[in-house]
Amino acid sequence: MLNFTKRIIFSGISLLLGASFCLLPILRVRAADDWEEFLAGIGRLQQLAEEYAGEPGGSALLMTMNYLRAERYSDVEWDLVLGAADTGFAALVEQRAPELADLQTVERLTTPQGEEIDAIHLIATLAGSAKQSGMLCGWGGDCMQLTEQFAGQADSVDGYYAVMQPVFGGAENASRFPQSDLLADLDGMVLGATLQPEDDLAQHLAGYYADVTRAARAEKFIQAQLGGADTGNRQALYQAFEAALLDNDGMKLFLMLRGHAELDEEQQVILDPDTENGMRAAARLMADWLADALDGAVVSPPGDAGEVQPSPSPDPGAGLVTVNWLQARLLALVLLGGAAVLLLTALTVLVRSWRK
Numbered sequence: 001m002l003n004f005t006k007r008i009i010f011s012g013i014s015l016l017l018g019a020s021f022c023l024l025p026i027l028r029v030r031a032a033d034d035w036e037e038f039l040a041g042i043g044r045l046q047q048l049a050e051e052y053a054g055e056p057g058g059s060a061l062l063m064t065m066n067y068l069r070a071e072r073y074s075d076v077e078w079d080l081v082l083g084a085a086d087t088g089f090a091a092l093v094e095q096r097a098p099e100l101a102d103l104q105t106v107e108r109l110t111t112p113q114g115e116e117i118d119a120i121h122l123i124a125t126l127a128g129s130a131k132q133s134g135m136l137c138g139w140g141g142d143c144m145q146l147t148e149q150f151a152g153q154a155d156s157v158d159g160y161y162a163v164m165q166p167v168f169g170g171a172e173n174a175s176r177f178p179q180s181d182l183l184a185d186l187d188g189m190v191l192g193a194t195l196q197p198e199d200d201l202a203q204h205l206a207g208y209y210a211d212v213t214r215a216a217r218a219e220k221f222i223q224a225q226l227g228g229a230d231t232g233n234r235q236a237l238y239q240a241f242e243a244a245l246l247d248n249d250g251m252k253l254f255l256m257l258r259g260h261a262e263l264d265e266e267q268q269v270i271l272d273p274d275t276e277n278g279m280r281a282a283a284r285l286m287a288d289w290l291a292d293a294l295d296g297a298v299v300s301p302p303g304d305a306g307e308v309q310p311s312p313s314p315d316p317g318a319g320l321v322t323v324n325w326l327q328a329r330l331l332a333l334v335l336l337g338g339a340a341v342l343l344l345t346a347l348t349v350l351v352r353s354w355r356k
Contacts, residue, residue: 035111035209038119041103042068043202048096052089058197063089065127065201071104073124077141077254081133082124108172108180111209115183122184122191129192135225136250138185139286143245144255145176147278155274160281168285177282182289186221187212193224218293223302232296234287241283246271 045067049060063086069078070085079085093100109119128137146164154160167175169182191208195201222229226240245251252269255261260275271279 035109038103038106038109039202039206041100042205043200044097045093045100045103046201048093048100049089052086052092056198061195061197061199061201062127062130065123065130067093068103069120069124069127072120077257078124078137081137081250082127082131111212113209113212116180117187118180118184121181122188125185125188126192126195129189129224130195131192133250134189134192135244135248136254138188139182140245140248140251141254142177142181142185143279143282143286144251144258144260146282147275148258149176150278151274154277154281157277157280157284160278161284164278164281164285168282169289183217186217189224190217190220214293215295215297218290219297219299222290222294222299226299228299228301230298231287231291231294232298234291237287237291238280238284241287242280245279245283246276 042064046060046064049063049067050056053060053063062082066082066085067089069082070090074085104120106119108116110116125134125138128134146168147160150160150163153163164175168177169179172178172180187208191204195204222231225244229237229240231237252261252271255271255275256263256269261269261271264270
């Protein structure tokens with residue numbers, strides 16, 4: 001009975017999560033809005049958040065970002081990591097500045113550097129990075145979607161690399177990991193790693209995009225994700241990105257919820273071999289993009305305070321609080337789902353006994 005219940009719970013959650021991710025490409029219908037207007041709207045939104053929270057700071061900043069992503073990134077996974085969007089704040093925005101609701105459905109924007117980026121994807125990744133979950137909310141999630149898109153089309157890491165490489169970070173409709181998402185993942189990780197509770201989000205974005213270059217974003221991203229690396233040593237870089245992707249506890253949990261992994265008798269997470277091959281290939285594609293952007297240069301670890309700091313997730317101690325908090329949320333979700341299924345089963349048995 002328990003095994004049957006577990007299957008129902010995980011199957012239901014997997015279907016819901018899969019459907020929500022599949023809908024994301026359909027939502028991308030607006031090609032580009034004005035970048036300056038977007039930043040101005042964010043500035044006004046953060047002012048309202050600070051008024052609602054009673055003071056400036058981290059809570060108002062997260063409230064701002066959660067409001068922005070709430071329309072397009074509203075499924076269970078995002079709420080687990082970032083917390084649910086504040087409905088009271090949403091009501092205040094609707095009352096005081098209803099036009100700001102348009103920010104939630106912005107799609108791709110052209111930055112001052114002439115690059116097209118998925119603006120709300122950027123904000124969602126930025127928020128995740130600020131909460132030490134940038135990989136999970138950014139490039140890791142996109143690697144998972146790319147793997148799902150090409151599932152069953154190869155039987156090795158090299159095979160998946162070959163079929164994914166032509167579309168990775170490319171044209172908008174060619175894959176579920178287009179360039180507008182790739183840039184959002186890279187920039188979101190960097191911007192989140194440097195975001196301070198007292199920062200003005202619009203100014204933080206404007207300052208970064210005033211002079212960002214391909215090489216600079218690649219360097220800062222590696223510093224944020226790995227701390228440093230020799231991008232000329234491809235095999236070592238592959239190993240580092242594969243480990244960052246597959247050894248992350250949050251990613252393991254999400255892969256389990258989506259039916260790509262399970263627990264063995266020793267309670268170790270065992271990834272489906274086909275999924276593992278695809279994920280490793282996607283991680284290598286990410287590593288190659290960064291290495292090519294830097295022409296194989298060595299990226300030194302961040303030094304002085306105020307520079308990009310590495311994600312704490314590779315450090316077993318530093319990432320512990322975030323991972324345990326996420327695990328607790330996921331466990332609560334599973335337990336609630338199990339309780340609901342058991343209650344439904346009991347009611348069904350009771351009704352049948354009455355009929356007899």
